[in-house]
């Protein structure tokens with residue numbers, strides 16, 4: 001058996017093309033959707049992601065602004081930049097690229113972003129809305145994964161879904177989104193005993209730990225849909241996921257590759273969230 005490969009890159013292109021069409025319609029009302037990305041420091045991976053976000057915005061017709069700040073900027077100064085963006089009507093979406101330098105309190109920074117512009121969906125208000133089944137912004141990576149499952153016609157109603165990794169930006173919102181679609185969700189973390197006993201029950205398995213190869217083929221239920229969120233660079237400089245792709249392919253029914261799986265969907269859903277923030281702002285404007 002060899003798993004079907006879920007092509008996140010292709011699906012992301014389709015979604016971005018749809019966004020581009022909706023942007024053109026919105027522009028006819030005089031509104032140009034705008035995204036501001038704040039990058040603190042010079043982490044090489046973050047620089048690539050931020051560049052890719054800006055390029056994707058421009059290609060789809062959104063306005064994008066990147067605010068690059070030195071690694072040693074104070075948290076107070078970063079918060080001032082965020083507040084200025086909160087007050088800027090040309091900016092519909094704001095995100096602060098993570099991780100932040102260690103002298104900053106990321107939670108405090110995220111809470112300073114206006115919840116109505118929090119296109120990452122990380123603000124406590126947005127996390128709470130998601131948890132209570134009334135999402136405003138869904139965090140981009142789990143949102144992208146839901147779109148991939150939808151494109152594969154995966155029925156979550158009554159399915160066993162297992163998420164490995166309980167971060168605020170992927171694991172926890174992922175669990176909430178699948179729960180809302182009727183799955184029975186198990187959320188595993190770094191203290192979980194006998195991880196394989198959980199993963200082997202999964203019809204849908206999402207792995208987001210940052211630990212390369214933590215899930216191997218013998219931990220997967222035959223025919224399962226496996227979503228690999230990990231992006232790890234190995235000693236040869238090659239990207240690899242959290243799932244051992246070779247052994248997993250022999251058992252899974254469908255699997256996302258790394259690269260070309262979840263990553264491109266994260267950026268596509270950021271455009272969707274930014275466009276929708278701008279569309280909402282249009283309905284709030286006086287006639």
Ligand SMILES: Nc1nc2c(c(=O)[nH]1)N[C@@H](CN(C=O)c1ccc(C(=O)N[C@@H](CCC(=O)O)C(=O)O)cc1)CN2
Nearest residue numbers: 049095096097098099120140259260261262263264266
């Ligand atoms: N504020 C945020 N910070 C971070 C987020 C986020 O959603 N919001 N997620 C990640 C990084 N990230 C987006 O910011 C991101 C990571 C990877 C990709 C991607 O397209 N990956 C490619 C491979 C790219 C490469 O060659 O390195 C792939 O998987 O095919 C997009 C976005 C942490 N920070």
Ligand SMILES: [Mg+2]
Nearest residue numbers: 258261262263
């Ligand atoms: Mg991927």
